Amino acid sequence: NAGVTQTPKFRILKIGQSMTLQCTQDMNHNYMYWYRQDPGMGLKLIYYSVGAGITDKGEVPNGYNVSRSTTEDFPLRLELAAPSQTSVYFCASSKTGNYGYTFGSGTRLTVV
Amino acid sequence: GQQLNQSPQSMFIQEGEDVSMNCTSSSIFNTWLWYKQDPGEGPVLLIALYKAGELTSNGRLTAQFGITRKDSFLNISASIPSDVGIYFCAASNYQLIWGAGTKLIIKP
Numbered sequence: 297n298a299g300v301t302q303t304p305k306f307r308i309l310k311i312g313q314s315m316t317l318q319c320t321q322d323m324n325h326n327y328m329y330w331y332r333q334d335p336g337m338g339l340k341l342i343y344y345s346v347g348a349g350i351t352d353k354g355e356v357p358n359g360y361n362v363s364r365s366t367t368e369d370f371p372l373r374l375e376l377a378a379p380s381q382t383s384v385y386f387c388a389s390s391k392t393g394n395y396g397y398t399f400g401s402g403t404r405l406t407v408v
Numbered sequence: 409g410q411q412l413n414q415s416p417q418s419m420f421i422q423e424g425e426d427v428s429m430n431c432t433s434s435s436i437f438n439t440w441l442w443y444k445q446d447p448g449e450g451p452v453l454l455i456a457l458y459k460a461g462e463l464t465s466n467g468r469l470t471a472q473f474g475i476t477r478k479d480s481f482l483n484i485s486a487s488i489p490s491d492v493g494i495y496f497c498a499a500s501n502y503q504l505i506w507g508a509g510t511k512l513i514i515k516p
Contacts, residue, residue: 300450338496338508339451386450393502396441399450 298322302387302400309377309407317372317403319387327390328370329354329397330362332383339386345370346393377407410435414497414507421491422515427484429510431497437505440473440480441498445509451496455482489514 303318321328326347331339341354345364359381361373370389374381384404388397414431421427431440439458443451455466457473457480464471468485480499484491492514497507 339506341503344503388450393500393504396453396456397451397504399452401450402448 300387300389300398300400302385302403304403305401306404307406309374309405311377311379311407313377314373314375315377315405317374317385317387317405319370319372319400320368321370321387321389321398322368323389323391323398324367325389325391325398326367327393328364329388329390330360330370330372331386331388332356332381333386333402334383342372342385374405379407381405382407410499410505412497412499412505412507414510416510417508418511418513420513420515421487423487423489425487427487427491427512428481429495429497430479430481431499431507432479433499433505434478436477437499437501438477439500440471441500441504442469442471442480442482443496443498445494445496447493454495484512487512487514 300321329344330342340356343362345351348367351362384402386402387400390397412433441456442454445451455471460477461475462473470483472481494509494511496509498504
């Protein structure tokens with residue numbers, strides 16, 4: 297059972313470039329989430345989804361977009377990368393909204 | 409908005425010491441969770457609490473759901489080197505709210 301799989305693990309982007317962070321889960325969880333974690337800080341929610349076709353903004357959505365066409369996949373899109381988006385990005389999934397989340401191992405993104 | 413105040417921010421411990429950390433809020437929650445994050449990894453669920461007053465253990469870890477539903481505590485007994493990392497509390501009524509974390513460091 298793979299759990300939550302994130303790709304890539306590391307990426308360096310130039311300012312203004314775009315990229316998609318991939319997230320896939322094989323636990324048939326309805327809920328999926330994207331967080332960012334800045335150095336020495338806690339987790340901030342970017343976007344979340346309660347099921348296929350449904351997405352909603354979290355605490356820090358600006359500069360990001362998401363889609364949820366299937367239960368398994370929840371990609372995060374950065375359209376115009378900025379240095380402020382340098383962070384570690386975690387995808388997570390859960391069976392219900394307040395049940396324990398399962399996290400991926402993260403994508404470390406640097407924008408230069 | 410709802411906030412969780414987690415303390416301490418960091419702790420320097422010696423191997424074998426007991427450790428205590430807590431999380432408080434001005435809001436009432438139905439669920440309290442404790443996670444641990446190892447360097448370079450995502451957080452992993454340690455203990456989940458679903459009832460006020462509940463005391464739950466997971467090996468050397470014990471967590472309690474405060475009776476007021478506004479706080480939770482995590483204790484680690486007889487700490488070992490692999491306990492180092494960042495411990496997060498989280499609480500939920502519908503959507504999970506996260507504390508800022510407690511960093512556990514072993515004294516050399």
